[in-house]
Amino acid sequence: MGTEPAGPRGGPSPHLAVVGAGPAGLAAALAAAERGVRVTVVDSAEAPGGQFYRQPAAALGARRPQALHHQWRTWRRLRDGVERHLPAGNITLLPEHHVWCVERRPDAPREQRPCPPRERRPSDTPGGFTVHALLGPAQEEAVEVRADAVVLATGGYEKVLPFPGWTLPGVVTAGGAQAMLKGGLVVSGRTAVVAGTGPLLLPVATGLAAAGVRVAALVESADPKALVRHAGPLVGRADKLAEGAGYAVTLLRRRVRTLVRHTVVEAHGTDRLEAVTVAALDAEGRVRPGSERRFACDTLAVGHGMVPHTDLAESLGCRVDADGMSVAVDDEQRTDVPGVWAAGEATGIGGAALSLAEGHVAGRSAAARLRGREPDPREWAAAAASRTRLREFFAALDTVYVPPAHWAEQVTDGTVVCRCEEVTAGAVREAVGELGAGDVRTVKLLTRAGMGWCQGRMCGPAVAGLAGCAETVARRPFARPVPLGVLARAGETGEPGGAPVVSEEPGGPPVE
Amino acid sequence: MVGAACALYAARAGLDVTVVDRGPVAGGTTGAGEGNLLVSDKEPGPELELALLSNRLWTELASEPGLGTAFEYDPKGGLVVASAPEGLAALEKFAAGQRTAGVVAETVTAGQLHYLEPKLAPGLAGGVYYPQDAQVMPTLAAAHLLRASAARLLTGRTVTGVSRSPDGAVRGVRTDRGEIDAPAVVNAAGTWGGEVAALAGVHLPVLPRRGFVLVTEPLPPLVRHKVYAADYVADVASDSAALQTSPVVEGTAAGPVLIGASRERVGFDRSFSLPVVRALAAGATRLFPFLEGVRAMRTYVGFRPYLPDHLPAIGPDPRVPGLFHACGHEGAGIGLATGTGQLIAQVLGGRAPELDLTPFRPDRFAVHEEAAG
């Protein structure tokens, strides 16, 4: 079992645990540490930075990471700020810690929001939160971090919808391609098609091109011209708002053929990807017959946007909006569970700049409340203003970048939808059509779709789409698979007397 | 599950059957529990008789073409173990009573345990083997029984009222999407059976008893039977509201090991409870030490429908002609579904039920008992 800094009850300052070391998590950590709160940042990656500021591994000799990191300076400032707090222990970074559950200990403060004016600091009250993590990469050893409050900055993950051939080697997710780029792992000399929908496709295509990959086509199912209608004047500033869109567009014009209102209908190949068929979409979002075209390629990067990571929040009991599948927060980034804040893409997909703003607000709010003070929102007016602007912009993006309405029609019965359990589209359709399933949960129980290692993170949207039912907020009490031995002893690490007490029937011990 | 079994046996008895559910198939407790068909945990009495009848019927259904594999029927047998000699003596006594009621129960010595279950923890005192215990996958079972019944299936429809004729007899049900006429209505609403009974103006105090189940990563078959500690029987029969977590450990056709289930009376609280699943994990790893390194993938929660005397309500309601109840099976509604369906079909058809329904009478609870229960 791991060790951790001494608990807050003996120490002078309250303790905040931040889950996630991306822009949101680090901004929150920095803002809180600068206001006298001791912060522990827990993240599964080897180094802080999250998806966006992914660290190019030094060993791979990435010489000019700036070329990929448009906001490199912002990142430097943030990282240097965090590093300044490390020696004194105001911020502790715990990389390679895979959080499987955040527990609100039964003795945690129960008061309801809005926070009543009170003299006591929450750190003076018994209880609080335990962040349960597994030490990577083996993820067998348990570490527990106890804190008076938590900021969930767990980001998002990619959404990928299936199509015939999507499981062939050579088909990767857009985010996966981007991670490979940032990690310096892309092999030049290959031919790629980038497809799907969303603002992420641009930087992926340009990044691939810059790394010496021939990008045969960028296939976007939405029509970005519609963005002008939805976002109006915001679009002119898109390059400042989104991830280097301006720079991306220039590069694109030079090198990449862009097909809008098009979609990939099939990936071909026997052992690995050899080509893709692309077709135009009509106004309803159906494939236009006869418009199919084939592109030879050995790589297909596909993505259909991002989905917020809500597992930890959901099992803590935080409200998750069924609409955006995102953690619901107030103006201070507080969830509806006292002591739990959320920031960044967990609360809605919106990129690094928005995550920074949200993280900053969360960190300041948490710091003030942990120190027993009612925060003054005027202190973070600038961050709040950019938060408003960015949310508007991304809301507009969201209405435009949606997968084609009838994407499911292109998925043949034989296409595997759930890769973990090898469930086909045909099996999902049978569960709905013949066995009376009417929701994702019943489809899952009848077909096992979503029961494998990824617990439906990959196939959830696809299964809902094929079944023709609404996506629901998934309940995943374990954000990671956890060894039963670790689970059986959860709560035993850390401060003495902190373990929750299970009430048992007086006469009968629960187990022999 | 219970509704599906009623539909199947009623349709086979020649009745015209419509199944109405506000959710999808198995969207209630059936999709949130396990599929143990147990005789081993029941003491002699009406519930055990129903279990023996039900297990016989499950075996028959499973032998129909395609059906057994469709719902993953596995007559794997159950093994109840005791860690200490006192526990074993109590278990032996319990088994002796069951034998007189027709249960096959074979004593297993400490030395023989590892032939039956090689991965069991060392040092256990002994156990009893129950070859009649079996297992199905509940959601698949409900879906395939319904399909086999060829009954009309109306999902996504909530029953909002029970229509009665001037003489008080049932005429059908009102739903949020129109009326359905029927001279007989079966209330198989599980944990919500009390609400449906109330729609017909009668009192039936069904309450929820929460249970968590832990699911591991898929494994090769390492746990052969359903294995549980002798305390489980006491937990099942317990009246206590407090948490009880003696685990039942079992492999499944799909590979994952299921570890179930806790019992708590906390209303319909769905929130995740780490202390509860921790206790399940602790119990399971004590029985099977190799599980220490096996990963839990997920956990889910369900609400068993229970009545104050822990027996289901099965049969006609004398207070409302044409209303029948088939609910309140607590932690055994999968196992007891077939027998319940058969009995309901018999009384619906005006025949004598093959088991005495007196202990299951739906009007056995006086109104004041609800406050006490």
Ligand SMILES: Cc1cc2nc3c(=O)[nH]c(=O)nc-3n(C[C@H](O)[C@H](O)[C@H](O)COP(=O)(O)OP(=O)(O)OC[C@H]3O[C@@H](n4cnc5c(N)ncnc54)[C@H](O)[C@@H]3O)c2cc1C
């Ligand atoms: C953790 C756990 C483990 C379990 N393990 C086992 C086991 O191993 N073996 C076993 O035999 N049993 C087990 N059980 C118990 C078993 O799951 C239940 O007894 C059984 O599922 C009850 O079935 P049912 O058909 O009565 O109820 P349900 O499956 O809940 O069905 C009732 C249906 O009624 C519908 N309904 C309710 N109100 C209305 C309305 N107004 N209009 C329309 N529809 C309505 C609901 O939507 C629901 O689908 C377990 C339970 C739990 C929680």
